[in-house]
Amino acid sequence: MTRMKRVTAILTxxxxxxxFVVVPAARCADxxxxxxxxxxxxxFGKAGKLVLDSYKLWAKKMNAEGGILxxxxxxxxxxxxxxDKSDPGVSAKLVEKLITDDKVDLLLxxxxxxxxxxxxxxxxxxxxxxxxxGASSNKLFDRGFRYYFATLGKATEEVRGCVEMxxxxxxxxxxxxxxxxxxxxTSLACEGFKKYSKEAGFKVIHFELxxxxxxxYTSMLLKVKKxxxxxxxxxxxxxxxxxxxxxxxxxDFSPKAVAFSYGPTVPDFxxxxxxLGEYVFAASEWTPVLPYKGPVFGTAAAFDKLxxxxxxxxxxxxxxxxxxxxxxxxxxxxxxxLQPPYTEAKREALMKKLHDIDIKTFYGEVRFGKDGxxxxxxxxxxxxxxxxxxxxxPKNVRQTAPIYPMPSWGHRK
Amino acid sequence: xxxxxxxxxxxxxxxxxxxxxxxxLIFGVMGVVNxxxxxxxxxxxxxSYWLFTLGHIDPFLxxxxxxxxxxxxxxxxxxxxxxxxxxxxxxxxxxxxFGIHLIIANxxxxxxxxxYRSITTSYCxxxxxxxxxxxxxxxxxxxxxxVVMVGGLYLFLNRTDIGRAIRATAQDREMARLMGxxxxxxxxxxxxxxxxxxxxxxxxxxxxxxxxPQMGLSYTVTAFCVVVLGGMGYIPGALLGxxxxxxxxxxxxxxxxxxxxxxxxxxxxxxxxxxxxAGITGKGIVE
Numbered sequence: 001m002t003r004m005k006r007v008t009a010i011l012t013x014x015x016x017x018x019x020f021v022v023v024p025a026a027r028c029a030d031x032x033x034x035x036x037x038x039x040x041x042x043x044f045g046k047a048g049k050l051v052l053d054s055y056k057l058w059a060k061k062m063n064a065e066g067g068i069l070x071x072x073x074x075x076x077x078x079x080x081x082x083x084d085k086s087d088p089g090v091s092a093k094l095v096e097k098l099i100t101d102d103k104v105d106l107l108l109x110x111x112x113x114x115x116x117x118x119x120x121x122x123x124x125x126x127x128x129x130x131x132x133x134g135a136s137s138n139k140l141f142d143r144g145f146r147y148y149f150a151t152l153g154k155a156t157e158e159v160r161g162c163v164e165m166x167x168x169x170x171x172x173x174x175x176x177x178x179x180x181x182x183x184x185x186t187s188l189a190c191e192g193f194k195k196y197s198k199e200a201g202f203k204v205i206h207f208e209l210x211x212x213x214x215x216x217y218t219s220m221l222l223k224v225k226k227x228x229x230x231x232x233x234x235x236x237x238x239x240x241x242x243x244x245x246x247x248x249x250x251x252d253f254s255p256k257a258v259a260f261s262y263g264p265t266v267p268d269f270x271x272x273x274x275x276l277g278e279y280v281f282a283a284s285e286w287t288p289v290l291p292y293k294g295p296v297f298g299t300a301a302a303f304d305k306l307x308x309x310x311x312x313x314x315x316x317x318x319x320x321x322x323x324x325x326x327x328x329x330x331x332x333x334x335x336x337x338l339q340p341p342y343t344e345a346k347r348e349a350l351m352k353k354l355h356d357i358d359i360k361t362f363y364g365e366v367r368f369g370k371d372g373x374x375x376x377x378x379x380x381x382x383x384x385x386x387x388x389x390x391x392x393x394p395k396n397v398r399q400t401a402p403i404y405p406m407p408s409w410g411h412r413k
Numbered sequence: 414x415x416x417x418x419x420x421x422x423x424x425x426x427x428x429x430x431x432x433x434x435x436x437x438l439i440f441g442v443m444g445v446v447n448x449x450x451x452x453x454x455x456x457x458x459x460x461s462y463w464l465f466t467l468g469h470i471d472p473f474l475x476x477x478x479x480x481x482x483x484x485x486x487x488x489x490x491x492x493x494x495x496x497x498x499x500x501x502x503x504x505x506x507x508x509x510x511f512g513i514h515l516i517i518a519n520x521x522x523x524x525x526x527x528x529y530r531s532i533t534t535s536y537c538x539x540x541x542x543x544x545x546x547x548x549x550x551x552x553x554x555x556x557x558x559x560v561v562m563v564g565g566l567y568l569f570l571n572r573t574d575i576g577r578a579i580r581a582t583a584q585d586r587e588m589a590r591l592m593g594x595x596x597x598x599x600x601x602x603x604x605x606x607x608x609x610x611x612x613x614x615x616x617x618x619x620x621x622x623x624x625x626p627q628m629g630l631s632y633t634v635t636a637f638c639v640v641v642l643g644g645m646g647y648i649p650g651a652l653l654g655x656x657x658x659x660x661x662x663x664x665x666x667x668x669x670x671x672x673x674x675x676x677x678x679x680x681x682x683x684x685x686x687x688x689x690x691a692g693i694t695g696k697g698i699v700e
Contacts, residue, residue, distance in 0.1 A: 041519075042627060045527030182672060210671035213631055215622070216428075219421050219666035219674075222547070226414060239529050242623050246531065249538030250549040250621060272623075274533045409538070 031076040032068065032340050034059075034326075035104030037094035037119055042086025043212065044112040046238060046268065047318065051111040051134050054322040055079055057310055061296065068330055071337040080104050088118035095122040105342050106350075109325055111318075113137035113155070113185040120148040127344055129351045131329050133322030137184045141371035147351050149372040151321045151328065151363065152285055153379060155185050155261075156192030159233075159283045161379035162259045163196035165393035166231060166281075169404045173230035173256060177206035179220065179244075180235020180261070186212075189261030189283070190235035197233070205229055212240070217247035225253040238263045245273050245280065249409055256405035257281060259381075265316040270387050277384050279406035284382045286317040286363055287391045289399055294361035296327045303362040324363035331359055417546050418667040419660055424548070426659025427556030432614035432632060433639040434563050434651040435607035441646025441698060442583040442603045443499055445506045449490075449514040450636055451629030453608050455521065457483055457615020458624045465532050465619075472532055472620045473554065479612040487608025491601040499600060514629060521626035530624045537620060555617045562610055563652040569606075570648065579603050583646075638682045644692025653694065 036055070039048035059077040067074035080102055084091035091110060098104045099122070107123055109132025110116050116135035123130040124145045132140075136152040152158065166173055176197050180190035187209050197204050206227050210220060221244070224232065232255045234244050241263025248258070259281035263269050270277050286292075288304035297303040303323070307315040315323075332353045338346050358367045358376070365376035381393035383402050392402040436450045460479035464470040470478075490513060498505040540549040570576040581589040582599045590596050635658075640646075643654025658678065665674040691697040 041522055041527060045522075045627065046529060046625075049527065208670050208672075210666075211675045213675060214671055215631065215635065216425050216662075217671075218425070218549075219418060219663040220671040222417060222421060223667050239623060239625075242529055242531060246533075246538065246621060246623075250540060250552075251547050252538075252540060252542070268528055272529055272531045272533075276533060276538070 030073075030340075031078050032106065033078045033080050033102075033104040034106050034108050035080040035095075035098035035102060036108040036110055037082050037084040037091045037098070037115070038110045039086040039091075039112060039115060040083040043239070044086045044115070044237075047134070047266070048083075048086070048111045050266075050316065050319050051322050052081065053311055054133075054315070054319040055081075055108060055326060057307060058296075058323050058326045060310070061306070062330070068333065070334055070339050073339065075340065079108075084110065084115055084119075086112065086115065088114050091115040092118040092122050095119045096126075099123075099126045099128060105340050106329065106347075108329075109133060109135065109150070109322070111135065111322075113140060113188075114183060116140065117184070120145065123147055127347055127351075129329065129347060129354055131325040131354070133320075133325035134318050135185070137188050139184060139188075141373045145372060146355075149325075149328075149354055149368050149374075151324045151366055151374050151377070152318075153375075153377050154373050155188035156195060158285060158379050159189050159192040159259075159261050160196050161381040161393050162233075162261075162281055162283045163193065163200050163202075165381040165402060166202075166257060166259070167200040168393075168395075169257070169402065174203060175205045175229045176202045176231040176233055177224045177227060177229035177255075178204060178233045178235070179206070179208045179210065179224065181212040181214075181237070181240050182209040183212050186235035186237060186240065186261060188235075190233075193233040193235065193261070202231070209235075217243050218251055221247050221253055222251050225251060229255055231255055231257045231259065234258065234260045236260045236263045238266045238268060241269055241280075241282075242272050245276050249276050252409055254406065254408035254410075258406070259283070262318075264384055265382060265389055267313050267316070270384060270389075275387075275412070278387070278412070279384060279403055281381055281383050281392070281402070282389075284317045284380050284391075285377060286320040287380065287382060287389070288314070289391050290364065290380075290397055292360070292362055292364045294327075294359065294363075295331065297323065297362040300362050320363050324361050324366060327361055327363075328354070328357065328359065328366050332357055414667065418663050420546060420548060421667075422660030422663030423656055424552040424556050424659070425663055426656035427559040428552065428614075428618060428655075429635060429639050429659050430563060430652040430655030431555060431559040431617055432611055433636040433643075433655055434559075434566060434648060435609075435611035435614070436633075436636040437640045437643070437646055437648055437651045438566065438610075439604055439607040440640065441648070442579055443495070443506075443600055444503065444698075445495060445499065445510065446503070446637070447607075448507060448510040448633055449517055449629070450611065451632030451634075452514050452517040452521075453483055453487065453611040454615040454618070454632045455624070455626065455629045456486065456517065457612030458619040458622075458628075459521065459525065459615075460612065461616040461619040462530055462532055462624050465534075471534065472616055476613050476616045479616045480609040483612025483615075484605040484609035487611075488601045488605035490608070491604035492597070495604065496597050496600055514633075518626055518629055525626055527625060527627065531622075532620050532624075534620055549621070551620050558613070558617055559652060559655070562613065563648060566606075566610065567648050575599075575602060635678070638678050641682055641685050641690075641697075642693060644694045644697025646698040647692065647694060647696040650692050650694050650697060654692065657693065
């Protein structure tokens with residue numbers, strides 16, 4: 001049974017894959033340290049990097065002004081963060097380290113529902129408010145937590161705009177197929193697609209979840225192709241979206257519309273699939289064209305401009321939601337006039353304040369429900385047209401009409 | 414539907430075979446389970462990606478470049494690192510190759526960021542359609558290459574001097590050494606050749622799979638399953654194992670669901686390790 005031992009050994013080694021990227025943190029009384037764990041490598045590595053950029057932008061903006069103004073004194077912002085390698089266990093461990101070892105003042109949210117799920121449990125235990133802008137699985141809100149908040153809507157709600165947009169198309173699609181990877185966020189997006197499809201009167205003729213590690217999508221999608229649905233709805237993140245589009249072309253499957261829960265709004269998507277990405281729809285919660293406005297960043301368009309100036313790319317809605325999360329906590333501190341150090345009593349006051357907060361920001365309105373989810377935020381739908389992400393729903397704010405049905409692969413230039 | 418599923422499975426199997434052959438070769442000769450194997454696939458894919466992006470060289474034309482690059486990388490890794498632990502207990506080579514995996518993957522991450530990349534060629538996604546069956550050209554070509562490469566490798570090991578030296582060293586290192594074979598050089602050649610064909614595999618998949626620095630480990634795992642199925646160290650077994658696994662996965666994904674296809678892979682791995690450790694052909698190496 002040497003081979004068995006070998007297999008066990010390999011599995012053990014893989015399991016031991018853990019380590020820390022240490023960011024040196026010097027303690028200083030008159031600044032505020034915000035700690036967070038964020039995936040910089042692994043499956044969420046790319047998206048986690050965007051979250052980090054967004055926080056950096058916020059910190060830079062605040063520090064350019066001399067810091068956060070609380071009761072007449074300015075406190076510079078310092079970010080303390082670690083790479084959780086897309087592993088929930090590591091994420092929880094790191095947040096505990098931030099609280100007990102690094103003794104950061106306050107926390108910021110990370111990225112990815114499964115990771116934030118673990119991290120927020122630690123935050124709740126130590127009574128640190130955590131507002132996430134990069135996690136939206138319903139499960140996060142079902143735990144009766146008092147210290148956890150999110151600027152995004154719930155995952156099942158996020159896709160509502162997409163389905164409502166499809167409902168208004170002519171000729172109205174009749175049948176939909178839903179596929180998605182089986183991680184928390186994307187499977188919930190699939191549930192949301194199913195729920196709203198039924199409400200919209202579409203017939204769901206196929207529903208399938210597949211493991212995120214699935215290397216090859218062709219067999220699965222060929223099966224869906226045989227059922228010939230009008231619309232293909234995909235519970236996805238970036239990697240899944242890229243692989244799906246490539247596989248659709250390879251097997252020559254052109255439904256009248258394809259919609260993703262997440263992916264196409266990330267700049268990598270268009271860069272990576274090029275023309276193959278044309279006409280796909282995606283759920284979104286924010287685009288720079290929306291008429292939102294508030295303190296810190298000004299309008300949605302101004303945030304977009306500053307972001308582009310700093311990072312030479314446009315922000316996606318998660319980056320906006322992440323910055324909005326940091327802004328929300330900041331405004332709550334300012335409104336309360338809470339100065340550091342943040343004792344347990346002060347953090348509790350902050351938590352209570354967040355439950356009552358109702359503010360307008362560049363990201364739109366932020367108002368948390370009892371479970372911590374942002375209830376004031378309407379989902380929207382976007383489409384890739386001529387290589388650009390354009391807002392196509394709701395009708396009153398859209399940039400242009402959706403293109404439907406999308407041309408079949410054989411009829412494209 | 415059934416025929417389509419089998420064709421898709423065979424084509425997928427070709428892909429599996431093409432990146433598993435090198436894994437089998439390295440194990441067969443040195444008894445080293447190369448955990449960094451998937452990272453060699455990644456390096457091959459990135460070689461093609463950069464040649465395509467910067468030099469507009471088609472992924473199929475970049476095959477010689479990635480073969481050469483990976484041969485050098487593989488030869489170097491063996492000569493400088495693995496040769497030092499090849500005689501030590503197997504756990505040493507796991508730790509060693511796992512370390513190499515971490516180094517390559519993190520170096521790639523540093524250099525190329527965690528971005529998902531893919532090569533979109535003008536013919537990307539074009540396919541042969543006959544009697545309602547869809548056969549993507551790129552995969553058909555990969556399948557052809559798999560057969561050629563596995564066959565070529567088999568002939569190379571059986572018909573050439575260096576091939577004979579490799580096999581002799583695999584059978585009895587000490588005896589081969591007494592016959593004038595330079596064992597360290599032979600090992601390095603073997604790893605180099607194994608890495609080179611893995612690099613070719615990386616180039617082949619680059620036009621239809623997504624490329625990113627962390628992709629390696631899942632390829633190592635699949636290669637491991639394929640090689641256990643076909644027989645560890647038995648080269649034609651890689652082709653057979655790949656095809657069987659590809660067809661099984663495709664059939665499961667078509668008639669059951671895609672989630673079960675990965676579960677099935679591991680279930681088969683488990684059964685094979687217990688009941689048929691020498692693989693389906695019975696020609697694998699069992700200790």
